[in-house]
Amino acid sequence: MKIHILTIFPEMFAGPMSTSIVGRACQKGLLSIEPHNLRDYTKDKHRQIDDRPFGGGAGMVMKAEPFFEALTTLVGAPKEKKEGRKIIMVTPQGATFSQAKARELASYSELIFLCGRYEGIDERVRETWVDEEVSIGDYVLTGGELPTMVMIDALVRFLPGALGDEASAEEESFSDGLLEYPQYTRPEVYQGMAVPAPLLSGHHEQIRRWRRKEAFKRTYQFRRDLLKGRSLDIEDQVLFAEALQEVGI
Numbered sequence: 001m002k003i004h005i006l007t008i009f010p011e012m013f014a015g016p017m018s019t020s021i022v023g024r025a026c027q028k029g030l031l032s033i034e035p036h037n038l039r040d041y042t043k044d045k046h047r048q049i050d051d052r053p054f055g056g057g058a059g060m061v062m063k064a065e066p067f068f069e070a071l072t073t074l075v076g077a078p079k080e081k082k083e084g085r086k087i088i089m090v091t092p093q094g095a096t097f098s099q100a101k102a103r104e105l106a107s108y109s110e111l112i113f114l115c116g117r118y119e120g121i122d123e124r125v126r127e128t129w130v131d132e133e134v135s136i137g138d139y140v141l142t143g144g145e146l147p148t149m150v151m152i153d154a155l156v157r158f159l160p161g162a163l164g165d166e167a168s169a170e171e172e173s174f175s176d177g178l179l180e181y182p183q184y185t186r187p188e189v190y191q192g193m194a195v196p197a198p199l200l201s202g203h204h205e206q207i208r209r210w211r212r213k214e215a216f217k218r219t220y221q222f223r224r225d226l227l228k229g230r231s232l233d234i235e236d237q238v239l240f241a242e243a244l245q246e247v248g249i
C-alpha cells in the first residue's frame with residue numbers, strides 16, 4: 001500500500017510513522033508513507049499556502065492551488081478513477097472513522113490524505129478531487145495531521161503480516177464488537193490487589209469464559225450501544241446474563 005499525505009507539516013509524521021507496528025510494516029515493505037510539503041507546490045516567492053476568506057471572517061483558508069498542483073503531480077487529471085485509489089480529505093465534517101472504515105481503507109493499494117489547517121481548505125479542492133471526507137470525532141483539532149496518523153495506525157493492522165500473533169489475538173476480541181476484557185501480568189498480588197483466580201487456574205476454557213463475561217460486563221457498563229440489536233448464541237446469552245448478575249442488574 002502506498003500512502004501519500006499532503007500537509008504543511010511533513011515533519012510531524014517522522015516519529016509516529018516510523019515507530020512500532022506502523023514503522024515495522026514500512027520496514028517489511030507492507031506500506032510506504034510519503035508526506036508531501038504543500039509549500040513545495042506553491043509558485044510565489046513567499047510559498048504562500050493560505051489566504052484570507054472571501055466574505056470576511058476570522059482566520060485563514062488554505063489555498064486551492066498547492067493542492068491542485070500536488071494532486072496533478074501525483075494522480076494526473078482530477079477524478080481520474082484509478083482502481084484501488086482513494087483521495088481522503090480529513091475534516092470535522094467527514095463521516096466518523098471506525099474499525100469498519102479502517103478495515104475498508106486497508107483494502108486500497110493507494111491512499112492520499114489531504115490535511116487541512118486553519119479554517120479549512122478552499123471548497124474547489126473538495127469539489128474537484130476528493131472521494132471521501134473522514135473525521136475522527138466531533139471536535140476541532142489544529143489540523144488533519146494527527147487524525148491522519150490515527151487512521152493510518154488503525155488501518156495498518158489490517159495489512160496481512162503487519163501484526164505479530166499476540167497482537168492479532170487482541171484485534172480479534174475488539175473486532176468482534178465487545179470492549180476488551182481486563183488484563184493482568186506479574187506480580188500475582190500488587191498493593192494488596194490479587195489477580196482474579198480464573199486467570200491463574202491454567203484452565204483454558206474457564207479463562208476464555210471468564211474473559212468473555214468480563215468483556216460483556218465492560219461493554220454493558222461503558223458502551224451499551226455496542227450491544228443493541230446484537231444477536232447472542234446460547235453460550236453468550238448465559239455469559240451475558242451472569243455478567244449482568246455480577247454487576248447487580
Ligand SMILES: c1cc(-c2cnc[nH]2)ccn1
Nearest residue numbers: 091135136141143144147
Ligand atoms: C478530522 C479532522 C479534524 C480537524 C481538521 N482540522 C481541524 N480539525 C477534526 C476531527 N477529525
